[in-house]
Amino acid sequence: MKKILALCAALVMVLSATSALADLVICQNKVEITAALEAFAKVYEEKTGVPVKVITGGGSSDYNTVLKAEMQSGREPDIWVIEGPTGYELWADKIASQDGAEWTKYTSAAYIADGKVVGFPVAVEGYGMAYNKDILDKAGIDPATLTNFDAYKAAFEKLDSMKAELGLDMVVSMVAGTTTGMTWVTGLHNFNVYLTVGNERNDTTYIDQVLAGQVDAERFHQYCQYVALIFQYSDPEMLINGTQDSQLAAFANGKAAFYHQGNWMDPSLVTLNPSFEIAYAPHAFLHEDTDGILVNPPSWYVVNANGNTEEAIAFLDFLATSEEGADYMVNKAAMVPAFTNVTLAPATPLSKSVMEWNAAGKTYDWQQYKLPDGFGMGTLGQIYELLASGAIDVDTFEAMMIDAIAGIAK
């Protein structure tokens, strides 16, 4: 009997020890900031004695899958990332209100649902057509003129004809492969260009139409031409087999003039030491001018109402209001903070460009996350890949896209 008691005692100690290993568990979706966030978690533990564990899913693996597995594992994360209404609604009954938290005073980008503050903006992120200024200069192209389809077409043609001279392998470094798991670039980010470019922020005309199974025929036709233009001047191998790394390497090594990615690639970009000036040009797919890049807090930290709620909010307060937090967000993770009290400016090129566009107020919204689960990356992503591989032409692409969108309403 004594032995059994001792065994039980040991078991209890082991069990309590494992849960004490991490008071706070964060499940997040940015592979590229994992190391920086873990280092910040260490700093936080030293300051407050609260151990923090970071679980990451993302990049080529699917964050939502990782999160679901964690939720069902019996140790639910205390803080996790939602990417918009779909993520919010999925977990709404577990998400705690953060009304009155210290950080809410310093931002206008919090996620608000039913009049309550529930989401802490992870950062502001942006994407457009990143360009290599040296190459554009040499080709005599002024990036400020890239504000409509025809300007892009002319620029691409010119660069393509000067490929050998400029040392280019391709005009645009673009990926669309399903095998390499890059369909979020096409099916989500590029598709959002159709949804919001030229519109006021919070104008939901086109996403509402899509969710009802319809598109604006003329606008959509122009959008498809733009996609075809980008693919035509990309490298066919890169489109299908390119990974996030090879896509970046082509641009950073000066083998591509344009790069279809967002400022979240900065931490990886600077490790490759690009020797030229980089900034964003708009995704101007219409014949008329549109001047702005796509900027949004792409994701928010939400707090588990059934977990260590207070400790989780204290962690987020520390992140937003401390010097260590600012240093982590701006210098270590190369993010553009959504908080007005942070005065540090990012040193990395893509984030700097996003901050400039943002400060100039020339931004368009992100609405791709209002699409149903899997629709952008899966259903649409497959159609983009068909066009990228040359299996279908642009007219078939347009018809298939319209057909797939019509399928949403069913």
Add this chain to the structure above:
Amino acid sequence: MSSKAKRKLTEMLFLLPTLLAFIMVIIIPFIYGIYYSFTNWQGTGAASAWVGLDNYKTIFQEPGFLHSFLVTVIFTLFNLVLVNVVAFVISLLVTSEIKGRNVYRAGFFIPNLIGGIVLGLVWQFIFSNILPQIGKSLGMNLLSKSLISNKDTVIATMVIVNTWQYAGYIMLIYVAAIQGISKSVMEAAEVDGARYWTRVAKIQIPLMANAFTISLFLTLTNSFKMYDVNVALTNGGPTTVFMMKPVQASELLALNIYQTAFKYNNMAAGQAKAVIFFVVLTIFSVIQVSYNKRKEIEA
């Protein structure tokens, strides 16, 4: 208590832990799964409603699922043949008088010890990076592009990788069977003037029919349930057109079920597909085993 009853009780008690584990992790989830396939369950604990056969009706109108079904059958057929032919040939090799046959035995078996994900990624690198380089320098058109991103060759790459991984394992079963055949039978045939291939075809193969039953069964179920190599090697891609809709050229059933449940967040439809998957696999296996068993009796 009589000693017989006591013995019975002891037996039951010994059986209990395994039985309990089996019921908890296999039987109960299985019954739940069947139940959920008739609901609109979303997997998040939110309330779900009974929808009858709706999930089953939708999945059979879904080009992606039908295509997955088709490629799974194609993959299974080719894989079944190639794995067993290769395994049988190398088992003949390593049971012959060849020098260093123990090294070969170990060598052929080792790929089976590597996890499917690692193996898939390694082979992805070979097919996407190394082979195209070789193909370009030799001027071979077929090889100059990645075989994985070609919708017509992607299934072949999966068969090659799976054969490389699995043939060594099946080889062991054949080796054991070949060694189980009495030497005197083989020698008698040799004295009677039977040539090598005659001996293999007329004596060895019939005498090891039970090894074929088990090997074919293992390969059949293994191919049909293929998941890890599929994810790591091709991730279902590239995209192709089937019934006028875009579908994933190499998305086998297990991956299709996973994507339905987790990517499209359609848990109930995923469950319905899993139920169909189970039924079909059971039917195939029963047909195969009963067919092979008949051969065994004849032998």
